[in-house]
Amino acid sequence: MLCFVRTHPFQPGLSPLSPGSRAGLGAAVALLAIVSLVELADGRAAHYIALMVAAPFLAAALASWRVVLGVGVAATAVGATFAATAMNATDASCDRSVSLINGTSVVGIALATGIAVAVASVRQRQAERIAELSKLAAVAQQAVLRPLGPQVGTLSVAGRYISSTATAEIGGDLYEALDTPYGVRMIIGDVxxxxxxxxxxxxxxxxxxxxxxxxxxxxxxxVADLDRAVARSVGDEDFVTAALVEERGGTLTIVNCGHPPPLLLRRGAVIPLEPPAPAPPLGFMPAVRPRVERLEPGDRLLLFTDGLGEARRDGEFFPTADRAWRLLGHGTVADGLASLETALVEWVHGRLDDDIALVLMEYTGARTGATAAVPSWEVGTAES
Incomplete structure (x- = not known):
């Protein structure tokens, strides 16, 4: 009785070719095939062997060094075959310069293979280093900017970080949302x-x-604690703008340290929550005055950094307040931020001048059995 075993096309320990290696290999094989067809059509005399030198360099632009080595060996073998065939087809009276040129071409292919392998090896090491740095950047992003939501206390919350450069996933913008004994507290800031x-x-x-x-x-x-932390860590001209938000029993408290005011979305209206008095950023000893709002179920609040307010095309700024309700007022909060990012990227044609941090929250109603709302600066008084 015969048993047929289906084997895997790749041996253990070998991984499939990467897209770049496949593209480089395909281009090199195509070149070798074209040159070979031209040689065959030209007759027994070999005139185009030198063109095969380009095959390993073509592969080296995209493929790994192992693929480049294989292409070079194949090109050398094909070139040597054509050179040998041409030499056997000639008689002694034939000009030997053609044979010498063909032999030199084959040696040139072998030397070009060695150079191309070295180039591919250097390029591959650089690509691996860049990939490793990208992984480290992703880990750093997760450590510094942890994912938000989808539910924090009584709030539905989503956060989004939009980098202005393709090579960096994180910068000086920051956000966080925490469910504390004093209610849900959020911060958004810009270094x-x-x-x-x-x-x-x-x-x-x-x-x-x-x-x-x-x-x-x-x-x-x-705010005072954060200001001291910033002052200990920066120079005289460095600072951090920030807005801190607290939701406690349906009461929203906001303190603002030189940051763009949050936008309150309520029943189709968009209300900028300006602070009662301006305050400087963290690092400059801000004396903040809280703003208090009573929330209604379904209210949404957008926190953002100034990269959103500064996004523009042809000198015209992105109309955040005009589009906020249409983009953010429907679906989940995560869907809203995705819609805002799409509209923003389309507005600036994919070119942002600054990173942008976004946080969108929705108040879903007070917790069952919640106590009466007490603003944060009155908690100590109420308890004493």
């Missing part, structure tokens, strides 16, 4: 500057906030 220093300061602010948000009953005390 002055870009690069690693901005990422470092953003991580410091978020680390401090994740601690003090559970320890301070008053949002103004949270």
């Amino acid at each position: 002055r500057g870009k690069g690693l220093d901005a990422v470092r300061l953003a991580s410091i602010v978020l680390g401090s906030y994740r601690h003090v948000a559970f320890e301070r009953t008053d949002l103004r005390a949270v």
